Amino acid sequence: MRSMPRVVSLAVLLLLIMILGTTFFQVIAPFMLPLFLAGMTAVVCQPLYRYFLSRTGNRLGIAAGITTFSLMAAILVPLVTGVLIASLQLYTFAHTVSNDKEWQKLLSKVRVQAQSGSESAFERAVEFGNQFLPAEKQLKAEQVAEQLKVRIRDSLNKVGDRSLGVAGTTVGVLAGAAGTVVKFSLGLVIFALALFYFLADGTNLLRGAQQLIPVHADYQRELLEQFAKVVRSVVVATFLAALAQGVATAIGLWLLGFSHVFVLFVLATLFALVPLIGTWVVWMPCAASLFLEGHIGSGLFLVLYGSVFVGTLDNIVRAYVLNTDTKLHPLLAFISVVGGLQVMGLWGVFIGPIVASCLHALVKIFNHELFQLSKDRLSPGYVTATGSEAVFVPAPPDQEQASSSAAPATAARAGGSGPPQRPASSPPAPSGKSARRRKRK
Numbered sequence: 001m002r003s004m005p006r007v008v009s010l011a012v013l014l015l016l017i018m019i020l021g022t023t024f025f026q027v028i029a030p031f032m033l034p035l036f037l038a039g040m041t042a043v044v045c046q047p048l049y050r051y052f053l054s055r056t057g058n059r060l061g062i063a064a065g066i067t068t069f070s071l072m073a074a075i076l077v078p079l080v081t082g083v084l085i086a087s088l089q090l091y092t093f094a095h096t097v098s099n100d101k102e103w104q105k106l107l108s109k110v111r112v113q114a115q116s117g118s119e120s121a122f123e124r125a126v127e128f129g130n131q132f133l134p135a136e137k138q139l140k141a142e143q144v145a146e147q148l149k150v151r152i153r154d155s156l157n158k159v160g161d162r163s164l165g166v167a168g169t170t171v172g173v174l175a176g177a178a179g180t181v182v183k184f185s186l187g188l189v190i191f192a193l194a195l196f197y198f199l200a201d202g203t204n205l206l207r208g209a210q211q212l213i214p215v216h217a218d219y220q221r222e223l224l225e226q227f228a229k230v231v232r233s234v235v236v237a238t239f240l241a242a243l244a245q246g247v248a249t250a251i252g253l254w255l256l257g258f259s260h261v262f263v264l265f266v267l268a269t270l271f272a273l274v275p276l277i278g279t280w281v282v283w284m285p286c287a288a289s290l291f292l293e294g295h296i297g298s299g300l301f302l303v304l305y306g307s308v309f310v311g312t313l314d315n316i317v318r319a320y321v322l323n324t325d326t327k328l329h330p331l332l333a334f335i336s337v338v339g340g341l342q343v344m345g346l347w348g349v350f351i352g353p354i355v356a357s358c359l360h361a362l363v364k365i366f367n368h369e370l371f372q373l374s375k376d377r378l379s380p381g382y383v384t385a386t387g388s389e390a391v392f393v394p395a396p397p398d399q400e401q402a403s404s405s406a407a408p409a410t411a412a413r414a415g416g417s418g419p420p421q422r423p424a425s426s427p428p429a430p431s432g433k434s435a436r437r438r439k440r441k
Helices: 004-044 046-055 060-099 101-130 141-161 163-200 202-212 217-255 261-272 280-292 296-326 330-377 397-414 432-440
Strands: 383-386 389-392
Touching (some): 004 163, 060 163, 202 217, 217 296
């Protein structure tokens, strides 16, 4: 009865923790991805942070600030430079194509072929439809074309009537794009702040979290080591997969006779680092140029080579590296990469293997604890109380056999078997002479 107030107090505290924890999770949910990426980056960049720490005389804040600034510069400067260069090159290419006579001849030739092909295909389609109609209902291609023009004109009039709605939708799209830019900027700021504090106060944060989590310190240390190992493996796998895709793309383009292979290799490697973009940004325009020049076989080969071989090479390399470093099964590593990409999008490539590896470590820890608990409860001589009685847990079967084999020897020593032993008797009574001598003395 004395423990009832404590139980009620614990129940109330647990309820409050659940309510406040749910509310706090809703507050930080929009920033979970930047926080998670900051934690991954802090783990990977520990060597760089320790280098700056030794250079600054073990000043944590200064070393963390220099590391954060260096990483943000390494991310933002190439990104902004690449966007500007790509925009300038696209503008230059469009200007060159518009003024180049050979390109204009090629485009006009393709346009004429497409129009002639479409007209012949349209006529064949009309003739095919007339086969299923009576003679009085059959139409000529010119009549069908006029009817299509009338219907297209009516559709365009309806589109014009709805132009205000389209304008409103356009404004909404622009507002959504502006909101996306603001959200990305805010996430970038959260990432930078979290990275700074994870580097500067990471040890204190981990120590405080370990004191709050009701799990043995050894298990927490094992989970942290597994997390750090799989984060490094995922980063290494990402760069190796991008490098392999870049090399494969460059080899395929070189075999087809394209020049500037090194530039194409660099571009393919950079685009391969972004899973939702990939190397098709490099080889797809090359395949289109082959089709335009009339090399249909080479274009088909490049499309199949890029989509099948280069596309699957990414997942194969990732699965192999994760299996080598984190001891994950290749099938589990492959599914975690592909499933993470499908469920979580761009960052699922990183989050999927980390979740799978940490879950594997947790299951191993749980099995170890369960085995130890079963071993303690089933040990010989273990006594457990059930109500007012004590129940003795017998020894395992192998120990029971050993005790049963030792029972006959024990019984033999106790007199239960073997030759009968003479019972111990009292000392003999003294004779008459010896008794009289004792009385005289």
